[in-house]
Amino acid sequence: MTLGTVCALLVLCFSALSGAADTTSSRSNLRALLTDRFSSTRHHVTGADAKRATAEYFIRTMEDYGMQIFMDAFLLSDRKIQASNILALWNGRQSNTPNDKPVLLAAHYDTQRNSPGVNDNGSGMAALMEAARVISSQPCLQEYTVGFVAFDFWEREDRKETQSACYQFGCGSRQWVTYSLMPYLEQSGLTPANFQGVIVMDGIMNYNNTEGSQAVPNAEIYKQTPGVTDIYRSSEADGFRGNFITSVARTDYDRTLYTAFQRKWNSLGDPQYKQYNALIPIKDVETDGPKSPYWPVYRFLSYSDLWSFWKDNPDLKTMLLSDTAQLRGRMQQCQHRPCDDMRSVTEENLGMLKKTTDAVIALALEFSNTRTSCRDPMSSAPASFKAGLTMEGTLEIDGNDLKFKLVVDAFKPSGVVRMTVSNDDLEVSDSLSGRYDAETQTLTVRLTEPIQAVRVEQDPFKKTNWNMNGQLKATETGVEWTGTFYNLERQGHSVPVKFTSADGETSPQSGSSLALPGLLGTVLCAILTRLMQF
Numbered sequence: 001m002t003l004g005t006v007c008a009l010l011v012l013c014f015s016a017l018s019g020a021a022d023t024t025s026s027r028s029n030l031r032a033l034l035t036d037r038f039s040s041t042r043h044h045v046t047g048a049d050a051k052r053a054t055a056e057y058f059i060r061t062m063e064d065y066g067m068q069i070f071m072d073a074f075l076l077s078d079r080k081i082q083a084s085n086i087l088a089l090w091n092g093r094q095s096n097t098p099n100d101k102p103v104l105l106a107a108h109y110d111t112q113r114n115s116p117g118v119n120d121n122g123s124g125m126a127a128l129m130e131a132a133r134v135i136s137s138q139p140c141l142q143e144y145t146v147g148f149v150a151f152d153f154w155e156r157e158d159r160k161e162t163q164s165a166c167y168q169f170g171c172g173s174r175q176w177v178t179y180s181l182m183p184y185l186e187q188s189g190l191t192p193a194n195f196q197g198v199i200v201m202d203g204i205m206n207y208n209n210t211e212g213s214q215a216v217p218n219a220e221i222y223k224q225t226p227g228v229t230d231i232y233r234s235s236e237a238d239g240f241r242g243n244f245i246t247s248v249a250r251t252d253y254d255r256t257l258y259t260a261f262q263r264k265w266n267s268l269g270d271p272q273y274k275q276y277n278a279l280i281p282i283k284d285v286e287t288d289g290p291k292s293p294y295w296p297v298y299r300f301l302s303y304s305d306l307w308s309f310w311k312d313n314p315d316l317k318t319m320l321l322s323d324t325a326q327l328r329g330r331m332q333q334c335q336h337r338p339c340d341d342m343r344s345v346t347e348e349n350l351g352m353l354k355k356t357t358d359a360v361i362a363l364a365l366e367f368s369n370t371r372t373s374c375r376d377p378m379s380s381a382p383a384s385f386k387a388g389l390t391m392e393g394t395l396e397i398d399g400n401d402l403k404f405k406l407v408v409d410a411f412k413p414s415g416v417v418r419m420t421v422s423n424d425d426l427e428v429s430d431s432l433s434g435r436y437d438a439e440t441q442t443l444t445v446r447l448t449e450p451i452q453a454v455r456v457e458q459d460p461f462k463k464t465n466w467n468m469n470g471q472l473k474a475t476e477t478g479v480e481w482t483g484t485f486y487n488l489e490r491q492g493h494s495v496p497v498k499f500t501s502a503d504g505e506t507s508p509q510s511g512s513s514l515a516l517p518g519l520l521g522t523v524l525c526a527i528l529t530r531l532m533q534f
């Protein structure tokens with residue numbers, strides 16, 4: 001091996017490795033989310049501004065993480081009250097293909113009329129957003145899609161209330177599963193069997209280690225209910241302390257979810273926080289549940305957004321994480337009341353929220369097949385590919401060659417790329433976001449916001465499939481991106497595209513733009529070269 005080869009290998013080696021990204025949540029972020037974002041009533045009548053602000057904050061934050069946003073707007077109460085579910089997609093290598101195996105995390109962002117809803121369900125939303133931050137900062141492009149969905153209108157109301165909406169629990173999630181999830185799977189050629197499942201988080205931070213703080217109504221029935229006896233016995237042996245998170249799932253059909261969650265939980269520290277399963281040994285809970293002698297227990301367990309998934313299609317794998325809500329400690333008095341407030345944010349409670357969030361993150365990273373090390377996106381990309389770069393290219397649309405301009409708005413260490421594509425003559429401009437895959441030197445971008453309006457005649461999900469994908473190469477004058485533009489709305493129309501950095505727009509800089517790891521390799525080489533000369 002020549003010295004040159006050794007040097008080349010060294011540079012490659014040092015620039016190849018991405019620094020291991022953190023895979024755990026931050027306690028202070030969780031606290032800040034609860035304090036700053038989820039501590040005032042988020043209700044369409046009594047807290048409309050706060051609710052709107054929460055939705056906007058969720059969208060802005062997820063966009064900033066490089067995710068694709070899909071709003072599902074719908075109307076309730078004789079079409080008078082507007083509602084919206086929000087989905088943020090962290091797309092992987094197999095997204096929008098029949099090889100995808102998506103996994104979803106979910107929570108609801110609305111509250112009851114008179115409750116700040118810090119625990120219910122600010123805690124689920126805080127976990128959802130913190131998990132999104134950690135997962136989207138991983139530099140290795142994962143195989144499968146991870147979706148983060150914030151549901152509107154979980155909470156139901158009495159018709160007597162002024163401007164009431166949603167008279168049955170889970171209006172938002174029922175709407176979403178039927179009109180968003182199922183069409184989304186179908187667009188990618190997926191069936192519920194390809195869907196790895198959804199984790200619904202709802203009230204997950206009320207920890208109480210006081211003996212007897214865990215209430216168990218109808219203990220005689222609970223004790224002998226199949227799937228629930230274990231949690232009853234464990235809790236009894238521990239003096240009915242409210243010190244655990246419950247995974248509610250169906251014994252056989254949701255097994256992959258609750259076993260993985262338990263595995264992740266047990267691998268984390270802080271053993272004072274426990275985890276138990278409450279299982280329902282029925283697949284089609286809506287149809288077959290009522291026939292069971294234990295129906296009152298199973299029905300109680302399924303009072304959450306998970307019901308919307310099971311109801312729509314029993315093949316959708318679903319698990320709920322819950323601190324048992326109004327059955328524990330203070331929440332016996334505060335559930336859905338004004339006192340579900342910042343008093344919930346204690347160090348002990350944050351500890352349980354953090355452990356739950358970390359187990360969920362670990363599960364999502366495993367299910368999406370996110371590797372912990374890979375080539376570093378920034379140092380593997382052509383040196384002049386960075387924020388501010390302008391490229392030009394032609395796109396064939398309806399037989400016409402149209403010139404488009406692409407501006408790179410951001411290129412992050414996680415490989416996230418945000419761009420604006422525009423055509424001045426047509427006066428169109430769209431935000432794109434995607435990832436640079438250092439392993440294959442491929443850049444894939446999608447429309448950032450496929451739709452923001454109430455569903456009309458067209459199927460908005462087709463727009464999630466709009467993408468541009470191609471190889472990114474350094475050229476003498478800058479960068480070239482060659483690949484295909486794919487638009488499902490046009491019958492799967494796929495056309496070749498080529499964008500090149502505009503002349504004089506960028507000068508390929510070597511030294512200054514070398515990433516630190518690459519620089520390290522270069523310096524080592526120089527030293528090695530010196531040594532070899534002696």
Ligand SMILES: *[C@@H]1O[C@H](CO)[C@@H](O)[C@H](O)[C@H]1NC(C)=O
Pocket residue numbers: 208209210212213328329330
């Ligand atoms: C724990 O539960 C007990 C019994 O319900 C209650 O009196 C106490 O206030 C709770 N402690 C906290 C910190 O919520």
Ligand SMILES: CC(=O)N[C@H]1CO[C@H](CO)[C@@H](O)[C@@H]1O
Pocket residue numbers: 108119120121154202203204303304305322323324325326331335
């Ligand atoms: C504390 C808690 O869990 N509150 C509510 C959160 O949302 C679920 C439904 O998704 C309700 O059942 C809980 O009451």
